[in-house]
Amino acid sequence: MFSASEPFNPRQGLASLMQRLRMLPPALIALGLQLVALGSVLLLAELVRPQLEMPVLGMGVICGMLAAILSAGFGLPRWWIVIQLGFTPALLLLLSLQLNPNWFLAIFGLLLVVFWSTFRSRVPLYLSSRMAWQEVAKLLPEHSNTSLLDLGSGLGGMLGYLAKLRPDAHFSGVETAPLPCLLSHLRLIGRKNCHVSWDSFWEHDLGAYDVVYAYLSPVPMERLWKKAKSEMHPGALLVSNTFIVPGVEPSAYIQLADFHGSTLYIWRM
Numbered sequence: 448m449f450s451a452s453e454p455f456n457p458r459q460g461l462a463s464l465m466q467r468l469r470m471l472p473p474a475l476i477a478l479g480l481q482l483v484a485l486g487s488v489l490l491l492a493e494l495v496r497p498q499l500e501m502p503v504l505g506m507g508v509i510c511g512m513l514a515a516i517l518s519a520g521f522g523l524p525r526w527w528i529v530i531q532l533g534f535t536p537a538l539l540l541l542l543s544l545q546l547n548p549n550w551f552l553a554i555f556g557l558l559l560v561v562f563w564s565t566f567r568s569r570v571p572l573y574l575s576s577r578m579a580w581q582e583v584a585k586l587l588p589e590h591s592n593t594s595l596l597d598l599g600s601g602l603g604g605m606l607g608y609l610a611k612l613r614p615d616a617h618f619s620g621v622e623t624a625p626l627p628c629l630l631s632h633l634r635l636i637g638r639k640n641c642h643v644s645w646d647s648f649w650e651h652d653l654g655a656y657d658v659v660y661a662y663l664s665p666v667p668m669e670r671l672w673k674k675a676k677s678e679m680h681p682g683a684l685l686v687s688n689t690f691i692v693p694g695v696e697p698s699a700y701i702q703l704a705d706f707h708g709s710t711l712y713i714w715r716m
Contacts, residue, residue, distance in 0.1 A: 477518060477527055481534060484514035507535040575662050576705035579688055580605045584612055586684055586713065588657050591615040595658040598648040598671075599623075603631030603641075605660070610641040617641075619656070621648040653678040662688035669693055675716065685714045 515532040600620025620643040622628040
């Protein structure tokens with residue numbers, strides 16, 4: 448906000464606007480930049496049309512390049528830049544196949560039930576490797592009735608592995624995406640020491656668990672750390688696959704030789 452007595456500084460105003468725009472979800476920013484690129488390319492095509500007829504696919508490639516450049520300038524992660532680069536050309540190639548529109552509806556429905564809340568939470572579906580499961584198993588306390596909560600439990604692979612390995616312990620998972628949650632329930636039928644709920648882990652009290660495992664994204668880690676500090680009991684472990692808590696040194700870490708070259712970061716409360 449600027450007071451009436453202060454002269455308006457265009458540079459300061461632009462910086463303030465950019466800061467507010469960067470607070471939007473990356474998917475929304477990417478869509479906006481893609482539309483800006485598309486509008487710019489259509490305007491360019493209209494200006495050069497009397498002298499030069501631009502092929503549609505060529506326009507798509509230029510649009511993708513412009514969207515990627517804008518995304519890099521906006522500070523979006525590298526993988527978003529790759530998506531921006533190929534989105535319009537891929538869309539044009541797909542449309543050229545003249546597929547039945549029902550296929551697009553089916554694909555959209557599938558993406559919706561798999562990546563249900565990614566747009567809002569900015570936490571994609573990551574699947575932990577078997578090597579990560581094995582290392583987490585070593586971190587479980589030896590006493591019976593120990594408990595673990597998997598935040599974003601995906602397809603339930605780690606929960607099933609741990610439940611079979613430690614029948615004396617209890618394992619819980621929380622998953623917001625409907626289809627992975629349903630598949631988890633089917634996968635874990637018969638595992639009485641294992642439970643998955645379709646819910647947000649922000650609504651769960653972490654104080655009842657000896658180990659809390661997370662494979663999320665950089666976005667929620669600071670908030671998760673505050674929640675863990677306020678709720679988890681002394682001696683309990685917070686384990687994060689790949690993503691660190693900004694400004695907080697882990698108590699230990701385990702480098703994995705899995706496909707992703709993952710690292711488990713461990714904080715003892």
